[in-house]
Amino acid sequence: MDWVRSWRAALFSLLEDVPVHLRPLVASISIDGTSATTLIVDRNTGEPLWRPFLYNESCPDALPTVKSVAPANHTVCSGSSTLCKLVSWWNIEESNKKSALLLHQADWLLWLLHGKLGVSDYNNALKVGYDPASDSYPPWLHSQPYSQLLPSVIAPGTSIGNLKEDIRTQFGFHEDCIVCAGTTDSIAAFLAARATQPGKAVTSLGSTLAIKLLSTTRIDDARFGVYSHRLDDKWLVGGASNTGGAVLKQFFTDEQLQKLSEQINPMEASPLDYYPLKAVGERFPVADPNLVPRLHPRPESDVEYLHGILESIAHIEATAYNLLKDLGATQVEEVFTAGGGAKNEKWTKIRERVLGLPVSRAKQTEAAYGAALLALKGAQHHSC
Numbered sequence: 524m525d526w527v528r529s530w531r532a533a534l535f536s537l538l539e540d541v542p543v544h545l546r547p548l549v550a551s552i553s554i555d556g557t558s559a560t561t562l563i564v565d566r567n568t569g570e571p572l573w574r575p576f577l578y579n580e581s582c583p584d585a586l587p588t589v590k591s592v593a594p595a596n597h598t599v600c601s602g603s604s605t606l607c608k609l610v611s612w613w614n615i616e617e618s619n620k621k622s623a624l625l626l627h628q629a630d631w632l633l634w635l636l637h638g639k640l641g642v643s644d645y646n647n648a649l650k651v652g653y654d655p656a657s658d659s660y661p662p663w664l665h666s667q668p669y670s671q672l673l674p675s676v677i678a679p680g681t682s683i684g685n686l687k688e689d690i691r692t693q694f695g696f697h698e699d700c701i702v703c704a705g706t707t708d709s710i711a712a713f714l715a716a717r718a719t720q721p722g723k724a725v726t727s728l729g730s731t732l733a734i735k736l737l738s739t740t741r742i743d744d745a746r747f748g749v750y751s752h753r754l755d756d757k758w759l760v761g762g763a764s765n766t767g768g769a770v771l772k773q774f775f776t777d778e779q780l781q782k783l784s785e786q787i788n789p790m791e792a793s794p795l796d797y798y799p800l801k802a803v804g805e806r807f808p809v810a811d812p813n814l815v816p817r818l819h820p821r822p823e824s825d826v827e828y829l830h831g832i833l834e835s836i837a838h839i840e841a842t843a844y845n846l847l848k849d850l851g852a853t854q855v856e857e858v859f860t861a862g863g864g865a866k867n868e869k870w871t872k873i874r875e876r877v878l879g880l881p882v883s884r885a886k887q888t889e890a891a892y893g894a895a896l897l898a899l900k901g902a903q904h905h906s907c
């Protein structure tokens with residue numbers, strides 16, 4: 524799979540999809556990307572020098588080096604962190620080190636639109652080691668030879684520049700249309716839910732299960748895959764589990780999920796106890812690269828099987844929220860749901876019972892809506 528080509532093609536096909544009469548009205552554009560999806564590109568041309576490292580890839584070979592330079596239990600001390608991907612590349616690459624630049628998926632796609640190479644945002648840059656509290660790369664990272672690859676970092680939603688002229692004229696966008704720094708996919712989902720009070724949380728039930736709780740305290744603990752993203756003057760505390768919709772997809776189509784779910788009684792606890800994963804390895808609330816999926820015994824009834832999987836994922840979610848409480852985050856009061864799993868009302872009821880909290884579908888469940896809100900913020904700020 525040529526990921527980079529397909530991402531570029533998807534971006535331009537989306538621009539094509541904007542109705543022609545609306546294009547001149549677009550004031551601002553932003554993009555969210557999958558967190559820790561990492562590209563090493565040529566700093567002059569922007570062309571990839573290496574295949575992209577995907578968000579869920581692990582580079583355990585780099586972990587000892589990273590642990591030797593980073594503070595204990597720092598977010599980068601996980602095999603799937605962006606920094607481990609960078610160090611892994613640095614250790615195997617011979618020739619292109621001087622001309623290389625690191626970008627995240629959203630940074631690179633935004634660069635295609637604004638043309639200024641080397642800009643990231645402090646959400647995407649967290650897992651490469653950027654410190655959003657001091658708004659800088661820490662000295663332990665700056666002193667490493669591979670720090671020369673790090674992009675400059677600005678706040679999500681900040682205007683980077685105007686939409687490139689060739690794209691503007693090709694598609695008919697306005698000459699004042701700006702391109703703003705983006706964020707990660709699950710932060711965009713949080714923004715889409717418009718949860719603004721500490722104690723409000725968003726669980727993204729997409730291919731994976733990502734949790735974000737708005738907290739006044741910051742918590743980072745790689746032992747459990749817990750980290751905090753900055754959201755203005757507060758913290759989005761949470762983590763991402765490898766469980767989620769991708770596991771459901773292995774067994775059921777979306778139509779089957781809908782039909783089978785209708786037959787589940789969500790008030791009844793399933794006796795089945797699974798740890799649903801697509802492959803070996805978990806990030807949060809247990810950080811264990813060797814955790815083995817548990818999806819057996821499989822009952823004859825597909826309804827019972829699905830009930831067991833949905834309930835088991837709800838238990839992982841409950842463990843995650845309890846862990847955040849134990850580590851000192853603001854107490855969770857209410858959970859909104861985003862992503863493909865948000866439409867499953869039976870699952871919402873199961874989760875409400877297991878979590879002991881009010882759970883509802885977010886008004887906007889698409890991360891792209893959150894990216895659009897960031898673009899709006901950028902446009903408003905730009906015009907002031």
Ligand SMILES: Nc1ncnc2c1ncn2[C@@H]1O[C@H](COP(=O)(O)OP(=O)(O)O)[C@@H](O)[C@H]1O
Pocket residue numbers: 728729730731767768769770771772777780781784861862863864866867870
């Ligand atoms: N009715 C449903 N109940 C639970 N999960 C569902 C349902 N319909 C779709 N899904 C799951 O939603 C996931 C897709 O959600 P989406 O947010 O688009 O994922 P991604 O994280 O890949 O963007 C699929 O993995 C699918 O199994």
Ligand SMILES: O=C(CO)[C@H](O)[C@H](O)COP(=O)(O)O
Pocket residue numbers: 557558559578707708709710729730731732733762763764
């Ligand atoms: O698993 C994921 C990819 O779908 C999560 O969305 C991602 O890892 C969450 O990262 P972040 O908290 O940095 O947004």
